Amino acid sequence: MKLVISGIQPTGLVHLGNYLGTIKPFKNLQANHDTIFLIADQHSISSSYFKASSGQSISYNLISSIKTTFLTLKACGIKNLIFQSQVPELCQLAWILGCISSMSSYEKMSQFQAKKEALTGSSLAIISYPVLMAADILLFKSHQVLIGDDQREHLCLCQDLAIRFNSIFGEYFPIPQEILAKTPRIMNLRDASKKMSKSSRSESTKINILDSPDNIRKKIMKAKTDCIMEVYYDEVNRMELANMIRIYYGIVGEDIVEKEVRKRWKDVLEFKSDLCDVVILEMGKIREKYYEAVYEDKFEKDEEELVDKLKEVGRKNLEEIKKIVGFF
CATH class of the missing domain: 3.40.50.620 (HUPs)
Known part of the structure; x- marks a missing residue:
């Protein structure tokens, strides 16, 4: 191989x-x-x-x-x-x-x-x-x-x-x-012209894998979007929303299909709520395994x-x- x-x-x-x-x-x-x-x-x-x-x-x-x-x-x-x-x-x-x-x-x-x-x-x-x-x-x-x-x-x-x-x-x-x-590259939650970065001083710009469910929800609900309530994918004119849509489809493992995006959510608030749910579920599984290893003091270099x-x-x-x- x-x-x-x-x-x-x-x-x-x-x-x-x-x-x-x-x-x-x-x-x-x-x-x-x-x-x-x-x-x-x-x-x-x-x-x-x-x-x-x-x-x-x-x-x-x-x-x-x-x-x-x-x-x-x-x-x-x-x-x-x-x-x-x-x-x-x-x-x-x-x-x-x-x-x-x-x-x-x-x-x-x-x-x-x-x-x-x-x-x-x-x-x-x-x-x-x-x-x-x-x-x-x-x-x-x-x-x-x-x-x-x-x-x-x-x-x-x-x-x-x-x-x-x-x-x-x-x-x-x-x-x-x-x-x-x-x-595609996942961008900053407050400024979609910049990539999501570990070095960012503001925690509101990124979602860490080990963030608590409450923190994840707060960050997503406060993430920057425009004043248009309709949900559709537009990388040029709606960069922030497009970034969040990429996160959603990256988590669920599906391709972005514009017609499906328009049908799936009635407004941005409903979309953000659904995004919170899928991110919290995915990160929760990882976070549970992480803290189990920490609790059991399982840090040891690989096999x-x-x-x-x-x-x-x-x-x-x-x-x-x-x-x-x-x-x-």
């Missing part, structure tokens, strides 16, 4: 956008594919320690966030979880890939430019982030990568690096292809046999790569 890889950074609480964009589609792929789901703990510190005067509170919060992310993913039904920091070969491969790529490839990337502007500067990790992401994918010789549309730029770089390596040293890496999640197997694959592949490039 083809190997599919995806991942998530353990920063902040996992939200509905992560769930519909990555977690739920990945869970569906597990039945018919070999899979690896990477908890990208190394990526998560690419900017957190930059300009920090003390790292103690940052490291404490990171440990807590990693545990929460791991247990949330397990509660969602994600298997074959591995921590990025458990595989040191990833950084070794990233160095090799960095040696065959140009600096300009990274400087031109839109996410680098945005982060550089937001931080008024850049750590080395921010500019080299994409090459470590490429190593995440290539070390295990992944065939397909589940990504959101905002990660396409990074995957294109990864494909270029694989092609470049193969052209220099002979065919080694498969060229990884994208799998785009069926559900040792699996992790050891993946580590061995990483070690074996890196040894081959080192010989190819001329290392002892």
